[in-house]
Amino acid sequence: MHPILLAMDWGLLLEKAVLITIIISVSLLVAMYETWGERKIAAVIQDRRGPNRAGPGGLFQPLADGLKLFMKEEIIPTSSSRMLFVLGPGLAMLTAMMTSAVVPWSSHFDLFGRHIELQIADVNIGILYIFGVVSMGVYGIMIGGWASNNKFSLLAAIRGASQIISYELAMGISIIALLMLTGSLSLKTIVEQQQHGVYYVLWQPLGFLIFLVCAFAECNRTPFDLSEAENELNFGYHQEYSSMKLGFYLFAEYVNMFISSAVMATLYWGGYDIPFVNDTAFGQAHGQNLLAILQAVSLFGKVIIFVFFFMWVRWTIPRFRYDQLMRLGWNVLIPLSLVNMLVTGFLILLHQNNWHF
Amino acid sequence: MQALTSRAKRVERKPMTLWERLYLPGIAKGMMITFGHIFKRKPTVNYPEKTRPFSPVFRGLQVLNRDEEGRERCTACGLCAVACPAEAITMEAAERLPGEEHLYREEKYAAKYEINMLRCIFCGLCEEACPKDAVYLSETFAPANYTRKGFIYGKDELLIPDPVKQPDEYAKALGARAPRPK
Numbered sequence: 001m002h003p004i005l006l007a008m009d010w011g012l013l014l015e016k017a018v019l020i021t022i023i024i025s026v027s028l029l030v031a032m033y034e035t036w037g038e039r040k041i042a043a044v045i046q047d048r049r050g051p052n053r054a055g056p057g058g059l060f061q062p063l064a065d066g067l068k069l070f071m072k073e074e075i076i077p078t079s080s081s082r083m084l085f086v087l088g089p090g091l092a093m094l095t096a097m098m099t100s101a102v103v104p105w106s107s108h109f110d111l112f113g114r115h116i117e118l119q120i121a122d123v124n125i126g127i128l129y130i131f132g133v134v135s136m137g138v139y140g141i142m143i144g145g146w147a148s149n150n151k152f153s154l155l156a157a158i159r160g161a162s163q164i165i166s167y168e169l170a171m172g173i174s175i176i177a178l179l180m181l182t183g184s185l186s187l188k189t190i191v192e193q194q195q196h197g198v199y200y201v202l203w204q205p206l207g208f209l210i211f212l213v214c215a216f217a218e219c220n221r222t223p224f225d226l227s228e229a230e231n232e233l234n235f236g237y238h239q240e241y242s243s244m245k246l247g248f249y250l251f252a253e254y255v256n257m258f259i260s261s262a263v264m265a266t267l268y269w270g271g272y273d274i275p276f277v278n279d280t281a282f283g284q285a286h287g288q289n290l291l292a293i294l295q296a297v298s299l300f301g302k303v304i305i306f307v308f309f310f311m312w313v314r315w316t317i318p319r320f321r322y323d324q325l326m327r328l329g330w331n332v333l334i335p336l337s338l339v340n341m342l343v344t345g346f347l348i349l350l351h352q353n354n355w356h357f
Numbered sequence: 358m359q360a361l362t363s364r365a366k367r368v369e370r371k372p373m374t375l376w377e378r379l380y381l382p383g384i385a386k387g388m389m390i391t392f393g394h395i396f397k398r399k400p401t402v403n404y405p406e407k408t409r410p411f412s413p414v415f416r417g418l419q420v421l422n423r424d425e426e427g428r429e430r431c432t433a434c435g436l437c438a439v440a441c442p443a444e445a446i447t448m449e450a451a452e453r454l455p456g457e458e459h460l461y462r463e464e465k466y467a468a469k470y471e472i473n474m475l476r477c478i479f480c481g482l483c484e485e486a487c488p489k490d491a492v493y494l495s496e497t498f499a500p501a502n503y504t505r506k507g508f509i510y511g512k513d514e515l516l517i518p519d520p521v522k523q524p525d526e527y528a529k530a531l532g533a534r535a536p537r538p539k
Contacts, residue, residue, distance in 0.1 A: 041395075044394070044395045044399075045391045045392075045394050045395060046394070047394055047397055047399055047400065048399065048401060049399055049401050049403075052403075312388060312391065312392065313388070315391060316384070316387045316388050316390075316391040317384060317387065
């Protein structure tokens with residue numbers, strides 16, 4: 001065999017491949033059951049029962065929905081730009097899945113004499129990577145709306161693009177304040193710092209609030225779902241889509257919601273840290289593998305709480321008007337995040353100077 | 358301007374205070390309201406598994422009754438068809454032949470008895486018109502059907518099961534609204 005092939009760590013390759021498969025299938029499964037959860041939560045909030053026919057408690061409803069979407073006729077409008085029309089939903093799905101690569105899902109396993117990190121890639125610019133990929137997500141909406149060759153879709157695409165660009169600014173600035181505290185862009189390091197100290201939401205409550213609002217806007221969730229405002233733009237950028245291409249768009253939204261919940265939990269709520277438990281001591285007492293599983297469960301619990309919050313907000317707050325959306329983004333959130341950044345920087349400098357001016 | 362009623366409320370158009378303009382307190386209030394609804398009792402009745410009881414005066418599908426010996430009561434006099442304001446009832450009379458006394462109580466009987474459930478308005482006038490207590494309205498309603506023809510109920514759908522041969526089915530089909538022997 002070629003020496004380069006021998007020198008490669010095949011175990012690592014296998015391990016990462018398995019991890020990627022698991023994480024992608026888990027994200028898809030979670031997205032599936034998010035659709036079920038959304039309908040159930042919508043129902044109980046509106047004093048209804050929600051899906052309860054397919055399986056116990058309607059648990060097989062997502063499968064039935066998926067089957068329905070697959071069975072539907074696939075329509076590509078003749079006036080559309082064919083290539084872009086197909087590319088749009090694929091891109092939306094791709095960017096939604098790609099973000100999960102840098103999120104640390106748990107600490108590490110010690111299996112087969114290997115040290116297995118439960119993170120696909122611990123890149124030292126993790127947050128920048130997330131921002132880059134999330135910004136790509138707007139292309140899914142933009143291309144879909146453009147390729148449909150439909151006035152409403154185009155309007156929705158423009159709305160979506162301008163909204164995401166506006167809110168990304170505030171989001172980025174609120175993250176800068178956090179990064180001044182952490183001194184690192186690696187999500188793994190940020191979680192480890194929170195394990196030893198306190199959760200960053202305590203140091204950055206305003207930053208977290210801004211990040212939360214912007215995450216809603218980035219995911220195109222109510223009250224920021226202007227790009228699919230059904231009563232103004234009849235479904236917006238995915239109006240011309242049918243069958244599984246529509247399914248991809250809808251699915252991408254739910255995957256986005258899952259991933260952004262994971263990112264929020266990681267950045268501000270301690271990630272996979274188990275609350276009120278000294279993780280290192282627990283790991284030494286009960287073994288690293290059990291600890292890693294419990295940590296993953298802990299992160300999952302936090303994510304589920306966030307996802308519930310996303311849905312709860314959706315069924316409470318009505319959609320913003322376009323001018324209100326822009327005013328909130330540019331006149332409120334960006335100045336607020338700038339102030340947050342300046343105050344954080346000032347306090348950090350003061351702290352480094354031992355609280356002397 | 359004078360208000361038209363004593364309950365009219367003036368709409369306040371004051372500029373919002375800072376607390377209101379913050380928007381978040383308002384959102385929190387709304388979120389608590391929706392959260393409270395999660396624990397509210399759901400008014401939905403799980404229909405096929407659970408049904409709501411009908412009112413005692415509910416008038417549903419017609420039933421052609423039999424007497425205690427299982428003979429059809431109807432004598433095909435046609436009074437129900439005359440009384441019917443929607444003209445939903447059609448019948449054809451036939452004469453009872455010797456040896457059929459155990460089937461029909463009267464000398465004349467309805468060989469064909471049809472009610473068009475799409476025409477019927479469930480007024481109950483047929484029940485009032487019947488001199489033989491042969492037809493009455495029960496507590497069920499006509500189930501959905503795929504064709505119009507399916508809604509024309511003949512004797513096989515309307516006739517009650519034989520109380521001698523199928524006593525259980527008879528008791529079930531009789532219902533609370535059946536005319537009781539005095």
